[in-house]
Amino acid sequence: MSNKVVHALYDDDDVLLSAVKSIRSEKHHIEEVYTPFPVHGLDKALGLEDTRIAIMAFIYGCIGLSVAVAMINFIMIEDWPQNIGGKPSFSYLENMPAFVPIMFEMTVFFAAHLMVITFYMRSKLWPFKKAENPNPLTTDDKFLVEIELHDNEKALTALLEKSGAIDVSIIEKPE
Amino acid sequence: MYTFPNKLRNLAIAFMVIGFLGLAYGFITAPSTVEEAKEMLASSHGDGHGESHAGVPAANHADESAHATSESHEAASEEHATSDHAAGHNEEHDASHDEHVFHQLSNKPWAALYVAAFFFFMISLGVLAFYGIQRAAQAGWSPVLYRVMEGITGYLLPGGIIVIVILALSGMHLNHLFIWMDPEVVAHDKLIAGKTGFLNLPFFLARAIFFLTGWSLYRYFSRKFSLAQDEASDISNHIKNFRISAGFLVFYIVTESIMSWDWVMSIDPHWFSTLFGWYVFASMFVSGITAIALITIYLKSKGYLEFVNDSHIHDLGKFMFGISVFWTYLWFSQFMLIWYSNIPEEVTYFMTRIEDYNLPFFGMVVMNFIFPLLILMNSDYKRINYFIVMAGIVIILGHYMDVFNMIMPSAVGDQWFIGVAEIGGFLFFLGLFIFVVFKELTKAPLLAKGDPYMGESERFHY
Numbered sequence: 001m002s003n004k005v006v007h008a009l010y011d012d013d014d015v016l017l018s019a020v021k022s023i024r025s026e027k028h029h030i031e032e033v034y035t036p037f038p039v040h041g042l043d044k045a046l047g048l049e050d051t052r053i054a055i056m057a058f059i060y061g062c063i064g065l066s067v068a069v070a071m072i073n074f075i076m077i078e079d080w081p082q083n084i085g086g087k088p089s090f091s092y093l094e095n096m097p098a099f100v101p102i103m104f105e106m107t108v109f110f111a112a113h114l115m116v117i118t119f120y121m122r123s124k125l126w127p128f129k130k131a132e133n134p135n136p137l138t139t140d141d142k143f144l145v146e147i148e149l150h151d152n153e154k155a156l157t158a159l160l161e162k163s164g165a166i167d168v169s170i171i172e173k174p175e
Numbered sequence: 176m177y178t179f180p181n182k183l184r185n186l187a188i189a190f191m192v193i194g195f196l197g198l199a200y201g202f203i204t205a206p207s208t209v210e211e212a213k214e215m216l217a218s219s220h221g222d223g224h225g226e227s228h229a230g231v232p233a234a235n236h237a238d239e240s241a242h243a244t245s246e247s248h249e250a251a252s253e254e255h256a257t258s259d260h261a262a263g264h265n266e267e268h269d270a271s272h273d274e275h276v277f278h279q280l281s282n283k284p285w286a287a288l289y290v291a292a293f294f295f296f297m298i299s300l301g302v303l304a305f306y307g308i309q310r311a312a313q314a315g316w317s318p319v320l321y322r323v324m325e326g327i328t329g330y331l332l333p334g335g336i337i338v339i340v341i342l343a344l345s346g347m348h349l350n351h352l353f354i355w356m357d358p359e360v361v362a363h364d365k366l367i368a369g370k371t372g373f374l375n376l377p378f379f380l381a382r383a384i385f386f387l388t389g390w391s392l393y394r395y396f397s398r399k400f401s402l403a404q405d406e407a408s409d410i411s412n413h414i415k416n417f418r419i420s421a422g423f424l425v426f427y428i429v430t431e432s433i434m435s436w437d438w439v440m441s442i443d444p445h446w447f448s449t450l451f452g453w454y455v456f457a458s459m460f461v462s463g464i465t466a467i468a469l470i471t472i473y474l475k476s477k478g479y480l481e482f483v484n485d486s487h488i489h490d491l492g493k494f495m496f497g498i499s500v501f502w503t504y505l506w507f508s509q510f511m512l513i514w515y516s517n518i519p520e521e522v523t524y525f526m527t528r529i530e531d532y533n534l535p536f537f538g539m540v541v542m543n544f545i546f547p548l549l550i551l552m553n554s555d556y557k558r559i560n561y562f563i564v565m566a567g568i569v570i571i572l573g574h575y576m577d578v579f580n581m582i583m584p585s586a587v588g589d590q591w592f593i594g595v596a597e598i599g600g601f602l603f604f605l606g607l608f609i610f611v612v613f614k615e616l617t618k619a620p621l622l623a624k625g626d627p628y629m630g631e632s633e634r635f636h637y
Contacts, residue, residue, distance in 0.1 A: 098515060
């Protein structure tokens with residue numbers, strides 16, 4: 001199987017969006033799109049599955065809430081019982097209003113940080129990783145669409161040029 | 176053009192008739208003498224009531240000094256207040272206690288009327304603020320909903336006049352909702368006497384009329400420019416609307432805050448909270464947005480508003496979700512600081528609510544926070560009308576309970592009940608609200624077609 005791909009460069013996000021739609025309607029397989037910023041609606045145009053990070057965020061939030069409850073219960077009630085607000089009841093429930101800010105903050109903290117870590121893992125990103133970006137222009141103001149090639153060079157190139165690409169090149173991908 | 180369907184008109188009128196009968200029943204069965212009140216209490220509560228009641232800090236009437244001591248007793252030790260204090264004072268307290276209960280029972284139908292009148296007025300004021308924000312922010316998504324919002328704010332003037340009439344009737348001593356209006360009480364109460372510079376009847380009513388005039392003027396001109404923009408060839412009306420909306424928002428946030436002190440917080444004139452204006456604002460804002468969503472979905476289900484798509488509903492759902500959380504934030508902020516500091520004159524407010532209003536007080540948090548939080552959290556659910564309607568009805572009822580909890584404890588103490596008068600009051604104003612709002616909707620096309628952002632709004636999708 002050939003590992004040739006086509007790189008089509010665009011200079012406008014609206015043109016890119018309509019190009020992606022026309023490429024997909026011609027049944028070509030888009031490997032990846034590199035953009036300098038998130039393009040609104042691109043995920044839908046590419047037919048990507050909905051992200052499931054929201055579900056993970058909910059679970060992470062619940063974990064954070066439980067950690068906060070366990071932590072405060074240990075610190076403020078069990079290990080060193082505290083007289084909170086002049087109400088020495090030494091009960092978690094009766095002192096709960098004082099703990100709500102901590103419970104809230106820990107929920108947010110866990111949800112936010114674990115979501116970012118999850119996102120990095122799913123995107124296969126880690127420190128000192130070499131950039132996969134094939135063209136540095138996409139970190140500036142250009143958009144790049146990478147399409148698999150299956151002996152349909154001419155038709156595809158014509159289609160891409162028609163769709164408004166400013167540059168179409170065929171790349172031999174190193175294994 | 177939209178025509179008011181007969182079925183809905185009849186429903187609104189039926190609500191008003193049933194509600195009116197309920198309110199009338201409430202007023203007729205309210206006791207007119209202390210003896211009647213005593214009898215009613217004896218038949219409904221039996222004995223043991225006096226004991227549980229003596230320590231209740233329901234801020235009302237002339238026994239303020241005795242009341243203040245019972246409060247601090249209670250803060251120090253609840254046990255002490257109910258057993259020792261009540262037993263010692265039962266004999267001499269009986270007469271003043273009976274009169275106290277009489278006032279609470281005769282306040283009951285008035286309070287039921289006032290809670291419902293204020294609640295539905297508050298919805299239209301909240302929508303007016305939302306509308307003003309959309310105009311001032313030159314929002315691109317919401318112009319398709321402008322006519323629905325303008326329809327709801329049509330209730331502002333009639334609703335506001337009813338509230339002010341009830342306030343004026345209180346000022347004429349037809350009820351004891353506002354104890355500071357009674358010169359007899361003020362003469363024996365140093366704290367209220369110190370506030371008479373602000374809390375006096377002429378200034379109070381003048382403020383109320385000034386606020387309502389200001390809001391109604393904005394509503395009148397904004398509606399006028401909005402209708403004129405439909406036929407205009409340039410966008411001068413739109414720009415005028417933008418300018419007056421920005422001005423209105425400044426006027427609104429100041430007057431809304433003072434209005435909430437006047438109309439709600441002054442029912443309990445010893446207590447104060449600096450957060451109260453924001454708290455009432457959050458309540459009216461979320462009920463207003465919910466009303467927009469419910470009426471939009473209703474009209475859409477009848478085949479109108481074909482230009483409203485589920486992205487608009489999604490955005491309204493986001494607002495319902497977000498402002499519900501915002502409301503909870505304010506509710507909790509107000510509660511936690513007072514709970515933490517535990518200062519007797521402040522904490523009495525929440526003690527009354529937690530002891531005598533436990534179910535409505537915490538039930539309201541479930542309805543206004545936990546239910547919408549869990550139902551509306553999922554992005555897809557915000558696009559499904561069924562979920563928005565379900566969450567919306569719970570939010571509307573929850574914020575009725577919120578107003579109930581703000582007004583009832585100081586007006587009727589532990590004599591509260593959601594009975595014929597309360598449900599009647601709610602139904603009466605619901606009927607009136609539907610009648611006025613849908614009447615207003617028939618007066619103009621449902622699409623504000625001249626708005627320069629209309630194209631963006633119609634194409635809006637998320």
